[in-house]
Structure formats: structure tokens, C-alpha cells
Amino acid sequence: VIEEGVQNIAQGMFAYCDKLTSVAVPASVTNIGEYAFRYCESLGGIWVAEGNPNYTNDTRGVLFNKNMTELIQAPRKLSGGYTIPDSVMTIAPGAFFYCDKMSSVRISDNVTAIADETFRYCASLYLVVVGDSVTNIGENAFQYCTNLTSLTMGESLVSIEEDAFHGCYMLTSVAFPDSLKTIGTRAFYYCTGLTSVTIPDSVH
Secondary structure, eight states: OOOTTOOEEOTTTTTTOTTOOOEEEOTTOOEEOTTTTTTOTTOOOEEEOTTOSSEEEOTTOOEEETTSSEEEEOOTTOEEEEEOOTTOOEEOTTTTTTOTEEEEEEOOTTOOEEOTTTTTTOTTOOEEEOOTTOOEEOTTTTTTOTTOOEEEOOTTOOEEOTTTTTTOTTOOEEEOOTTOOEEOTTTTTTOTTOOEEEOOTTOO
16 A cells, blocks of 8 residues: 555556555555556556546556546456457557466557557467557567467558567467558567468558
8 A cells, every 4th residue: 555645656666566466546646657567466456546636447457547548557467358448549658568367458449559568478368459540569569479369450550660579479370451561670570370471562
């Protein structure tokens, strides 16, 4: 429990606290730094006081900004399937980093980009449905998602950054939309299961 009166949770403040199982964020907290809960392998939920002006959570203990337009951090123990709420427009870098119990994710049509490291090391993730508004998949976004077998890309995708799917060796086929223009270095490095790749003429 973070004491009432605390206003700032610094960048990486609780990183590597591997015995931390739950976080209660009081109403006084107005800033949570990047990667504040990174590598908290026992974390089951981030719970925000109702009176907090800047942050909130959903029923799974996932942290959002107050109006739920930005998904900030999922707890490491998030398991099973997860559907990102339709209100979300932005996913913070590393938001699902090492959520290795999550099996599937559906990204709403309001999200325009998948940030760097968003799903890195999500080892149980086998199904990803990317919304039609996503234009960019960031660096290392799905790196070492070693069970990823199914990937549906939206029709607005323009760029895939370097190492985006590095180490996804269960992927067997990839079909890109005609909107795609760039594929970064090593984007599919060590995807040893790939037997079919269709690259549109738009890629240069």
C-alpha cells in the first residue's frame, strides 16, 4: 500500500520487486513514471483509489489514465484472454511486458500504434487481433512471443519496426495488408516456423 499523501511514483520505482503481489495507488498520486512496475513477477493487480484525478483501473487490475484513453500497465499475472477497451487510443511502451500468462489479445479499432516492447516476452500469447486503425508496430513489440501462431493485421498498417517479431518461432505464415510500406531490420529474425510470407508491392 502506498501511503496517502504520496504524489509521485518515480520511473522504475518498484521494478524488480518480485514479491509484490498487489499495488494500491492512493488518490494523492498524480504521476506514475515509466516502467514503475517492470519485472514485478508476482504482481496481480494495480488498484487505484476512486478519488484519484489522473488514474484508474479495470476489473483485471490493469492501470489506465483517468478517462481510459491510455493503457499504461498490465500486471505481470494477467492471464487468459484480454480485450483492450474501445476507449483506449494509446498503449504505453512495455504495457504488457513479460505478461507470460496472457494467451490472447484483441486491440480495438481506436488504437493507432503498438508501442515499443508492448508485448515483449509474452510467451503464452498465441492469438493477436490488430485493430484496423493501427498504422505502426514498434520495435521489439512482440519479440519472443514464442507461442504466437496467429496474427491478424489491420488494413491501415504502414510500418513494422526492427525486431518487432524477433524470436516468434511458432509463426507459420504472415500476410501483410496492401497499406504496408516498410518492414524494419530483423523484424522476423529467428521466426524459424515461417513457411509462407506474402509481401505486397507497396513495401519499399
